[in-house]
Amino acid sequence: xxxxxxxxxxxxxxxxxxxxxxxxxxxxxxxxxxxxxxxxxxxxxxxxxxxxxxxxxxxxxxxxxxxxxxxxxxxxxxxxxxxxxxxxxxxxxxxxxxxxxxxxxxxxxxxxxxxxxxxxxxxxxxxxxxxxxxxxxxxxxxxxxxxxxxxxxxxxxxxxxxxxxxxxxxxxxxxxxxxxxxxxxxxxxxxxxxxxxxxxxxxxxxxxxxxxxxxxxxxxxxxxxxxxxxxxxxxxxxxxxxxxxxxxxxxxxxxxxxxxxxxxxxxxxxxxxxxxxxxxxxxxxxxxxxxxxxxxxxxxxxxxxxxxxxxxxxxxxxxxxxxxxxxxxxxxxxxxxxxxxxxxxxxxxxxxxxxxxxxxxxxxxxxxxxxxxxxxxxxxxxxxxxxxxxxxxxxxxxxxxxxxxxxxxxxxxxxxx
Amino acid sequence: xxxxxxxxxxxxxxxxxxxxxxxxxxxxxxxxxxxxxxxxxxxxxxxxxxxxxxxxxxxxxxxxxxxxxxxxxxxxxxxxxxxxxxxxxxxxxxxxxxxxxxxxxxxxxxxxxxxxxxxxxxxxxxxxxxxxxxxxxxxxxxxxxxxxxxxxxxxxxxxxxxxxxxxxxxxxxxxxxxxxxxxxxxxxxxxxxxxxxxxxxxxxxxxxxxxxxxxxxxxxxxxxxxxxxxxxxxxxxxxxxxxxxxxxxxxxxxxxxxxxxxxxxxxxxxxxxxxxxxxxxxxxxxxxxxxxxxxxxxxxxxxxxxxxxxxxxxxxxxxxxxxxxxxxxxxxxxxxxxxxxxxxxxxxxxxxxxxxxxxxxxxxxxxxxxxxxxxxxxxxxxxxxxxxxxxxxxxxxxxxxxxxxxx
Numbered sequence: 001x002x003x004x005x006x007x008x009x010x011x012x013x014x015x016x017x018x019x020x021x022x023x024x025x026x027x028x029x030x031x032x033x034x035x036x037x038x039x040x041x042x043x044x045x046x047x048x049x050x051x052x053x054x055x056x057x058x059x060x061x062x063x064x065x066x067x068x069x070x071x072x073x074x075x076x077x078x079x080x081x082x083x084x085x086x087x088x089x090x091x092x093x094x095x096x097x098x099x100x101x102x103x104x105x106x107x108x109x110x111x112x113x114x115x116x117x118x119x120x121x122x123x124x125x126x127x128x129x130x131x132x133x134x135x136x137x138x139x140x141x142x143x144x145x146x147x148x149x150x151x152x153x154x155x156x157x158x159x160x161x162x163x164x165x166x167x168x169x170x171x172x173x174x175x176x177x178x179x180x181x182x183x184x185x186x187x188x189x190x191x192x193x194x195x196x197x198x199x200x201x202x203x204x205x206x207x208x209x210x211x212x213x214x215x216x217x218x219x220x221x222x223x224x225x226x227x228x229x230x231x232x233x234x235x236x237x238x239x240x241x242x243x244x245x246x247x248x249x250x251x252x253x254x255x256x257x258x259x260x261x262x263x264x265x266x267x268x269x270x271x272x273x274x275x276x277x278x279x280x281x282x283x284x285x286x287x288x289x290x291x292x293x294x295x296x297x298x299x300x301x302x303x304x305x306x307x308x309x310x311x312x313x314x315x316x317x318x319x320x321x322x323x324x325x326x327x328x329x330x331x332x333x334x335x336x337x338x339x340x341x342x343x344x345x346x347x348x349x350x351x352x353x354x355x356x357x358x359x360x361x362x363x364x365x366x367x368x369x370x371x372x373x374x375x376x377x378x379x380x381x382x383x384x385x386x387x388x389x390x391x392x393x394x395x396x397x398x399x400x401x402x403x404x405x406x407x408x409x410x411x412x413x414x415x416x417x
Numbered sequence: 418x419x420x421x422x423x424x425x426x427x428x429x430x431x432x433x434x435x436x437x438x439x440x441x442x443x444x445x446x447x448x449x450x451x452x453x454x455x456x457x458x459x460x461x462x463x464x465x466x467x468x469x470x471x472x473x474x475x476x477x478x479x480x481x482x483x484x485x486x487x488x489x490x491x492x493x494x495x496x497x498x499x500x501x502x503x504x505x506x507x508x509x510x511x512x513x514x515x516x517x518x519x520x521x522x523x524x525x526x527x528x529x530x531x532x533x534x535x536x537x538x539x540x541x542x543x544x545x546x547x548x549x550x551x552x553x554x555x556x557x558x559x560x561x562x563x564x565x566x567x568x569x570x571x572x573x574x575x576x577x578x579x580x581x582x583x584x585x586x587x588x589x590x591x592x593x594x595x596x597x598x599x600x601x602x603x604x605x606x607x608x609x610x611x612x613x614x615x616x617x618x619x620x621x622x623x624x625x626x627x628x629x630x631x632x633x634x635x636x637x638x639x640x641x642x643x644x645x646x647x648x649x650x651x652x653x654x655x656x657x658x659x660x661x662x663x664x665x666x667x668x669x670x671x672x673x674x675x676x677x678x679x680x681x682x683x684x685x686x687x688x689x690x691x692x693x694x695x696x697x698x699x700x701x702x703x704x705x706x707x708x709x710x711x712x713x714x715x716x717x718x719x720x721x722x723x724x725x726x727x728x729x730x731x732x733x734x735x736x737x738x739x740x741x742x743x744x745x746x747x748x749x750x751x752x753x754x755x756x757x758x759x760x761x762x763x764x765x766x767x768x769x770x771x772x773x774x775x776x777x778x779x780x781x782x783x784x785x786x787x788x789x790x791x792x793x794x795x796x797x798x799x800x801x802x803x804x805x806x807x808x809x810x811x812x813x814x815x816x817x818x819x820x821x822x823x824x
Contacts, residue, residue, distance in 0.1 A: 017791055030689040031692075033791075038744075040801050056443060069444035104725070109732070
């Protein structure tokens with residue numbers, strides 16, 4: 001495509017020729033012809049985007065705030081020069097360039113390659129994709145430009161940050177809740193021997209007791225004692241109201257950090273953790289242990305976005321049957337704009353669950369972005385405190401989480417209620 | 418903190434072809450080389466200096482061509498200076514060696530061009546000084562100018578006031594203004610003539626787009642004014658002054674300049690082609706330097722030290738140099754061929770048909786100089802434009818290049 005310069009040069013050339021003809025001026029005609037000839041000669045050569053692009057990421061899963069090292073190798077596989085090519089690696093706008101540059105102006109000879117290296121900072125969690133690679137051929141004299149792109153994407157997940165919460169729980173007044181793995185005298189996945197039983201198809205070979213097989217002639221299986229784990233349920237409020245605050249500091253963002261950190265803490269203790277996210281619909285991740293569950297939880301949390309207005313009681317009613325008896329439940333919610341919260345908590349406590357409400361103070365988050373008159377703030381704050389007190393009155397432990405407070409610091413408040 | 422494994426994948430021409438997992442941390446950070454893209458070092462790079470020299474040579478050459486074609490002997494600065502000396506009745510305070518009054522023809526421009534280049538160079542040098550120093554130099558210049566202009570007059574007038582009391586300045590005091598006024602007027606006239614050279618040099622070496630644009634603007638403006646003045650109706654109104662203007666009838670003649678034994682254009686036409694092509698060489702070289710230096714300047718610090726970026730800037734600059742030389746030479750040659758193409762066509766028609774029509778047409782000045790010439794020239798350029806679809810220039814050049822790189 002011609003640039004503005006080329007259009008002006010060509011139009012100017014033709015105009016000069018015509019004016020030159022009109023007033024019989026040789027210089028104008030020749031000047032015009034030279035301009036046109038310049039355009040014509042330049043049209044012979046054009047650049048191309050027949051290049052091979054190879055992108056390498058230092059990690060495809062990383063935590064919020066981490067740095068991602070990216071290397072883009074551009075190789076000219078054709079037998080002609082690329083000419084002046086501007087290569088631009090499209091980076092999600094949520095990411096920030098920390099060092100280097102995601103673009104380069106190059107002129108690759110046949111078989112030549114160039115590396116673009118840059119570092120991205122990922123300040124927001126989510127599922128992201130780097131790419132495509134935009135190529136722009138620009139004529140040496142800026143007479144023509146051609147836009148091309150190589151449809152090459154690299155997908156990655158930015159997980160919420162993990163905060164250290166162990167210290168807080170050690171000092172908690174409710175150690176009973178967080179016992180970690182203890183053995184139960186029931187068969188199941190674990191480490192301690194429970195009993196021998198006959199082999200049934202599907203049992204892993206590694207569990208076969210070969211000595212017993214030699215002795216009895218029948219395949220026998222070693223059964224293990226189930227490592228008793230606490231089934232922990234984390235309920236995260238991802239309703240539209242949870243977006244109050246800044247992009248980086250809002251109830252949902254801090255909530256995802258809290259959910260990820262709690263899940264990490266309990267999974268490390270070999271507990272089973274379940275994640276429930278409610279926004280316009282309900283998504284439920286059944287309780288499980290291990291790295292795989294950790295990954296699933298982090299992936300789910302990475303993709304959480306504020307939307308919808310599902311009431312908490314709808315969540316608890318639909319999942320009540322699935323909750324293990326007496327298991328602890330963490331509700332991470334600002335408790336704003338949902339009149340069903342007290343009833344839902346009362347029901348859960350009534351069923352014997354130990355309920356902890358971690359409530360980011362949405363009024364204080366709102367203060368980060370807009371000025372609230374002092375009187376209004378005081379009134380809203382009082383209303384919130386009343387709500388928190390009433391929730392505590394139903395037997396739950398309530399944590400009022402202020403924006404400037406660290407998670408472990410906030411969890412220490414459990415003692416206060 | 419890495420939460421998993423890195424992913425490597427590649428795409429050829431838009432299609433994903435391979436992918437595989439590599440360990441995290443396989444991406445190495447940017448390297449640092451000995452050469453950097455800081456302006457201080459880049460300005461000394463041979464490609465940049467070569468482009469600047471090409472632009473300067475093109476500027477001076479273009480100016481000389483314009484001067485020799487249009488100015489010398491008709492609207493020469495020496496004519497103006499001589500008229501001024503005649504009116505004033507005394508020699509101008511500026512030396513003849515400086516104004517070129519002691520020389521004849523184009524030679525009278527050699528020293529002034531040197532002066533113009535020096536002034537342009539000085540202005541470029543000034544542009545790279547710290548702002549405070551720039552301010553001081555400019556202030557010094559203005560004060561110097563005021564002192565030269567009014568210094569002697571003020572001293573004289575004060576002396577007169579001391580002796581005679583409160584009176585108007587007498588003739589002696591006023592006479593002291595004559596020399597500085599004439600000197601400044603001479604310099605202004607000289608600078609007016611040298612404006613394209615000064616602004617062009619300032620643009621090339623001071624990396625000023627405005628400077629380059631003003632230079633080209635002045636040249637085009639001059640050509641446009643000249644074209645209007647040399648238009649027969651206007652020229653007739655100018656009377657004796659108009660007779661000296663170089664016009665179309667001077668340019669008619671048998672072609673003597675060409676290549677491969679073909680005479681394509683007259684010397685005057687060649688001179689006009691050179692002016693046109695030199696304008697483009699000057700413009701593209703000067704803007705090319707500025708564009709590349711701007712690109713390098715905008716790069717972050719880490720990229721300026723990265724050998725990959727340094728190498729690619731070298732590649733782009735080499736490409737720019739190659740294209741400047743090759744494309745603009747071809748442009749010049751193709752303009753020449755385009756201008757001579759009508760005679761080739763007429764010779765061809767005459768040779769093939771043997772008709773008298775071709776020889777009659779070739780004798781028609783109207784057709785040879787305007788319509789026929791322009792139509793045949795545009796026909797030739799159109800053929801050249803179509804040629805790109807038949808001759809794979811890039812592939813051919815690529816093969817030559819790859820064979821060079823292999824050897």
